[in-house]
Amino acid sequence: GENVEQHPSTLSVQEGDSAVIKCTYSDSASNYFPWYKQELGKRPQLIIDIRSNVGEKKDQRIAVTLNKTAKHFSLHITETQPEDSAVYFCAASKGASAGYALNFGKGTSLLVTP
Amino acid sequence: NAGVTQTPKFQVLKTGQSMTLQCAQDMNHNSMYWYRQDPGMGLRLIYYSASEGTTDKGEVPNGYNVSRLNKREFSLRLESAAPSQTSVYFCASDKPPGQGDYGYTFGSGTRLTVV
Numbered sequence: 001g002e003n004v005e006q007h008p009s010t011l012s013v014q015e016g017d018s019a020v021i022k023c024t025y026s027d028s029a030s031n032y033f034p035w036y037k038q039e040l041g042k043r044p045q046l047i048i049d050i051r052s053n054v055g056e057k058k059d060q061r062i063a064v065t066l067n068k069t070a071k072h073f074s075l076h077i078t079e080t081q082p083e084d085s086a087v088y089f090c091a092a093s094k095g096a097s098a099g100y101a102l103n104f105g106k107g108t109s110l111l112v113t114p
Numbered sequence: 115n116a117g118v119t120q121t122p123k124f125q126v127l128k129t130g131q132s133m134t135l136q137c138a139q140d141m142n143h144n145s146m147y148w149y150r151q152d153p154g155m156g157l158r159l160i161y162y163s164a165s166e167g168t169t170d171k172g173e174v175p176n177g178y179n180v181s182r183l184n185k186r187e188f189s190l191r192l193e194s195a196a197p198s199q200t201s202v203y204f205c206a207s208d209k210p211p212g213q214g215d216y217g218y219t220f221g222s223g224t225r226l227t228v229v
Contacts, residue, residue, distance in 0.1 A: 009154075034217055043204065044157070046217035089156060099164030100145050100208055101172060102218065106156040 002027040004092050006105025013080050014113055021108045023090035024072040030092040033066060033073045034102065038087045047088075048075070080112045116140055120205050120221035127195040127228045135190040135224050137205030145208045146188035147172075147218070148180060150201040157204065163188055195228045202226070 003026040013019050025033075034049035050057045050064045050073065057064050061080075066073040077084055087109050091102040118139045127133055139146065144165045149157040149172075159172030163182040177199060179191045188207075192199060202225050206218040 006156075036218075043220040043222055044218075045220070049217060096164075099162050099170060101147060101159055101162045102157075103159065103173070104149075104157040106154060 002030060002092055002094065002098075002103040004090060004103050004105045006090050006108055008108060009106065010109045010111075012111045012113065015080060015082060017080055019077045019080050019084070019110055019112075021075045021088055021090070021110075022072060023074070023092075023105050024070075025092040025103075026071070027092070027094060028068075028071065029094045029097065030071075031095050032093040032100075033064070034091050034093075035064060035075050036089045036091065036104075038089065038107075040086075044089060077110075080110075082112050082114055085110055085112045118205055118207055118219050118221040120203075120224050122224060123222065124225050125227070127192075127226065129196060129228060131195050132191065132193050133195065133226075134192075135203055135205070135226075136187070137189065137221055138187045139207040139219070140186065141207060141209070141219065142185070143207035143209045143219075144185070146182065147206045147208070148178075148188070148190045149204045149206065150174065150199075151204060151223075152201050160190065160203075192226075195226075197228045200226060200228045 006023045031052040036044035037047045038044040063076040087107045090105045121136045147162040148160040161180040163169045166185045205221040
């Protein structure tokens with residue numbers, strides 16, 4: 001099955017700095033790559049996603065890049081704020097052939113210090 | 115519009131007991147999923163149902179069974195609970211791309227402890 005690896009497992013940055021989280025996937029049939037944010041004790045929530053026909057997508061301070069050839073994708077958060085502190089998960093899906101099921105990375109715990 | 119509703123929120127079981135985790139969505143989504151979340155392990159797929167009447171195994175199906183009762187409801191059953199099944203369980207639902215906003219809607223989770 002699909003294997004999604006995520007690095008780093010923990011990341012600490014100062015407020016205002018940028019944060020980058022990287023993921024790799026194993027199955028070239030994967031075509032959808034979302035990122036989820038999970039605050040302590042809460043459910044994961046989608047923050048941004050990208051499809052395999054797009055190389056980059058941006059939404060305000062958050063951007064995601066995809067390199068299909070290398071099978072890796074990254075989350076970039078600029079001008080970080082303390083409320084960005086959370087666990088971030090990347091995921092990959094093969095779409096309809098796998099029931100749109102997502103395979104998740106193990107998560108990155110981001111701490112933004114004032 | 116409640117989204118995805120999971121019950122119960124908390125449960126303590128003794129080893130060998132059985133229980134069913136309930137999940138219902140009111141968004142008319144076709145696909146529903148059960149994940150377990152353990153520290154440092156991310157979210158691992160237990161079972162999924164791509165549409166009413168179908169279910170498929172995910173990454174960690176052993177010790178679990180599921181029922182897609184109708185389009186709204188997807189339940190997860192532990193027949194004989196084991197301490198290794200202590201976890202937080204999330205149900206999620208989804209609609210395919212091209213039908214508006216895409217992405218999982220997660221329930222609030224069930225924190226299960228097996229002693």
